[in-house]
Amino acid sequence: MNYFLTSYFNETPSAIEIAEIRRLRLFDQIGESATIVTESPIWDSGYVLDQLGIRQRVINMYGYYQQLDRYEGPETTTTSIRSTLPDLPFKNNTILDDGKPVVKIHEEHGQLSYVDYLDLFGFTNRRDFYENGVHSYSEFYDDHAKLQLKQYYTYQGKPVITCYYHGGPSNQAILTMLHLATSNQIHQFQSLDAFRAHFLDDLTQNDDTLICDREDYWGMAMGLMHKNPRRMLMIHAAFTTNAKRDGEVFTSIKTTIEHGKLDAVITSTQAEADDIHARFPEVPTEVIPVSAVPDKRLNTNFPFEVRIPFQIIAVARVTEIKQLSHAINAVIKLHGHFPKVDFKIYGYEDLLNGYAESKRLRKIISQNKAASYIHFMGYTKDLSPVYQKADLLLLTSRSEGFSMAILEALSYACPVVSYDINYGPNELVKPGENGQLVPANDEYTLFRTLVDIFKDRQQLQRFGLFAQNSVREFGENAVEKRWAKVLKKKPQK
Numbered sequence: 001m002n003y004f005l006t007s008y009f010n011e012t013p014s015a016i017e018i019a020e021i022r023r024l025r026l027f028d029q030i031g032e033s034a035t036i037v038t039e040s041p042i043w044d045s046g047y048v049l050d051q052l053g054i055r056q057r058v059i060n061m062y063g064y065y066q067q068l069d070r071y072e073g074p075e076t077t078t079t080s081i082r083s084t085l086p087d088l089p090f091k092n093n094t095i096l097d098d099g100k101p102v103v104k105i106h107e108e109h110g111q112l113s114y115v116d117y118l119d120l121f122g123f124t125n126r127r128d129f130y131e132n133g134v135h136s137y138s139e140f141y142d143d144h145a146k147l148q149l150k151q152y153y154t155y156q157g158k159p160v161i162t163c164y165y166h167g168g169p170s171n172q173a174i175l176t177m178l179h180l181a182t183s184n185q186i187h188q189f190q191s192l193d194a195f196r197a198h199f200l201d202d203l204t205q206n207d208d209t210l211i212c213d214r215e216d217y218w219g220m221a222m223g224l225m226h227k228n229p230r231r232m233l234m235i236h237a238a239f240t241t242n243a244k245r246d247g248e249v250f251t252s253i254k255t256t257i258e259h260g261k262l263d264a265v266i267t268s269t270q271a272e273a274d275d276i277h278a279r280f281p282e283v284p285t286e287v288i289p290v291s292a293v294p295d296k297r298l299n300t301n302f303p304f305e306v307r308i309p310f311q312i313i314a315v316a317r318v319t320e321i322k323q324l325s326h327a328i329n330a331v332i333k334l335h336g337h338f339p340k341v342d343f344k345i346y347g348y349e350d351l352l353n354g355y356a357e358s359k360r361l362r363k364i365i366s367q368n369k370a371a372s373y374i375h376f377m378g379y380t381k382d383l384s385p386v387y388q389k390a391d392l393l394l395l396t397s398r399s400e401g402f403s404m405a406i407l408e409a410l411s412y413a414c415p416v417v418s419y420d421i422n423y424g425p426n427e428l429v430k431p432g433e434n435g436q437l438v439p440a441n442d443e444y445t446l447f448r449t450l451v452d453i454f455k456d457r458q459q460l461q462r463f464g465l466f467a468q469n470s471v472r473e474f475g476e477n478a479v480e481k482r483w484a485k486v487l488k489k490k491p492q493k
Helices: 015-029 045-052 061-066 078-082 192-203 215-224 251-259 270-279 324-337 352-367 384-389 404-411 443-454 457-470 476-488
Strands: 002-005 034-038 058-060 094-097 100-108 111-118 124-131 134-141 147-153 159-167 173-181 186-189 209-212 230-234 264-267 285-287 311-315 342-346 374-378 392-395 416-420 435-439
Touching (some): 002 015, 015 404, 058 061, 061 147, 061 159, 078 100, 078 111, 173 192, 209 215, 215 230, 215 251, 230 251, 264 270, 270 285, 285 476, 311 384, 311 404, 324 352, 324 392, 352 374, 384 404, 404 416, 404 457, 416 443, 435 443
Parallel strands (some): 002 034, 002 209, 209 230, 311 342, 342 374, 392 416, 416 435
Antiparallel strands (some): 094 100, 100 111, 111 124, 124 134, 147 159, 159 173, 173 186
16 A cells, blocks of 8 residues: 555645645556545544545544544534533524523534533633534633643544643643553553654555655654655655755755655656755655646647637745745736736635735735736636636746646646746746746846747747647656656665
């Protein structure tokens, strides 16, 4: 069995989780069994996984021990919670005692999600979370609303995992101990990494393969295991803070390479593989793209005539590393030359520091009276029609690990203009053939490049005609062969 290790899935999955879903299909097509493993418990994960169509392909670390899918009793609902205090008033999903809330019921997607229990002074003492009508876990708080205890339950309602918390810096709750109650003993862990390692030992056999997509969650745990499955680290971004060979290696990546007992590090580009090998020559590297595109799509004609003239898109989460201000400023200048230009940004907005980056970008747009032609479109599940109608994809990131957005755009015959950054764009974009590369952070050249492209729609059409052929090595069949070759290699242990 092959296990893809990640953090969690929510309603706006990141590029990493999307890549894992696509990898499931690749492994199916080469006859390799595969399952995604998530670490974090998300109360509505069942709904999310159903929406993504992968519910039967995902194992959660906590759910592995809870086995809630074995529950056969009645579903807990708002009505059944309400019935526990039938003599008290009930209004807006809240049970009241002498006018004060004592129970607050919360629903999502038409189902019970969690229930708050409040004490005499109005403090939330306990919060119960439900998954498909089954009590999954509870959180217990002190009178300062600080988490003290988190307890997970089996399908029989018995505590199976207990997490203990104490105050840390700034009085933040810090996990200090975990207990796992199995049928014959209680296991105690002083760290989450130790618990993760125990879970991986329970889950795997020595002939299995772990492909770690989230090393910040699983890297150290792989090194703490007693069993010895094959371990691979999949790099999804630049491995150093400045995206250069001699830069500072991200702590989680460095820790995983040095302590994760790896059999291989997998990167999407040869350039990054070479740079990692130069820093860590003892660990083998392999080059396999994090994503692949259907070969059928690469053989499909996407007519230039249906594209919306001057429609520019960016596909990126709205966060500082994507440097969307560079793209916005270029489009604002471009609008003075081509009044029909329109720029749409597809991606969820990073909530870091209260959506600070989104607010900064919207201020730029407002100050330049550009709201009529620059738009935030949010997370969009299916971008196929977007790529098919756009004239151009624009990428201005500080760094990338590959850029699925560029690959997707080119596979739909949509040309690309990108900064020439590590890693990925210069292995996907062929200047003068399927788009253009611009020196990193050179905003003036970016603007001039866009002007030159939109002056000549015949050139833009030629870029589109070559785009699909330029990325055939990233078609599913080609990437499947790369995976098959790597998986057939015997671990060097």
